[in-house]
Amino acid sequence: MCTSENRHRTPDQILGPYFPVGRGAFTGADLIGMEAGDGQAQGEMIEVTGRIINLDGEPVRGARLTIWQANSFGRYRHPNDRNVAPLDPNFVGCTRIRSNEDGSYVIKTVKPGAYPAGPDWMRPPHIHFEVRGRFERLVTQMYFPDEPLNERDRLLAAALRPELLVAAEAKLQKTPRRILNFDIVLLRG
Numbered sequence: 077m078c079t080s081e082n083r084h085r086t087p088d089q090i091l092g093p094y095f096p097v098g099r100g101a102f103t104g105a106d107l108i109g110m111e112a113g114d115g116q117a118q119g120e121m122i123e124v125t126g127r128i129i130n131l132d133g134e135p136v137r138g139a140r141l142t143i144w145q146a147n148s149f150g151r152y153r154h155p156n157d158r159n160v161a162p163l164d165p166n167f168v169g170c171t172r173i174r175s176n177e178d179g180s181y182v183i184k185t186v187k188p189g190a191y192p193a194g195p196d197w198m199r200p201p202h203i204h205f206e207v208r209g210r211f212e213r214l215v216t217q218m219y220f221p222d223e224p225l226n227e228r229d230r231l232l233a234a235a236l237r238p239e240l241l242v243a244a245e246a247k248l249q250k251t252p253r254r255i256l257n258f259d260i261v262l263l264r265g
């Protein structure tokens with residue numbers, strides 16, 4: 077647990093071209109199969125959980141989270157995405173939720189694939205977050221631990237404290253599903 081002395085605001089990352097369009101049709105903690113087929117999304121099933129807190133460590137309850145990501149092939153369900161990787165009919169890839177009373181949140185999803193962002197640049201697997209508290213908005217991206225592409229990613233490298241954007245493995249659960257922990261720190265909340 078951090079003390080207030082060494083806690084830092086989660087670094088900003090760019091919003092990117094794939095922010096979800098349309099109204100809040102995807103409300104719910106599940107990014108898998110919300111509107112499409114009745115089969116199983118492809119890829120590694122994971123959960124991402126964490127807390128929204130402020131610099132003093134207080135929970136930010138009721139924060140509005142918009143979360144979006146590519147599918148396991150590295151393709152966004154978004155008209156701006158010209159990647160040739162396939163869509164997955166059982167994967168929506170975006171949601172809007174609120175943090176709980178203790179600031180916590182949890183989503184079920186699949187691990188996103190890497191995708192090309194330029195001729196010599198593969199983005200590592202990552203999940204986009206937009207967080208709106210009472211006083212502020214934070215836009216960032218969560219990365220996965222032990223990904224070789226993290227070392228060469230220009231956006232991650234540009235962050236002031238890139239290590240704060242890499243999720244931690246949470247191994248305490250009995251479920252066989254991989255669980256990652258990603259806390260988000262706002263200034264005031």
Ligand SMILES: [Fe+2]
Binds near residue numbers: 092094146202
């Ligand atoms: Fe992205």
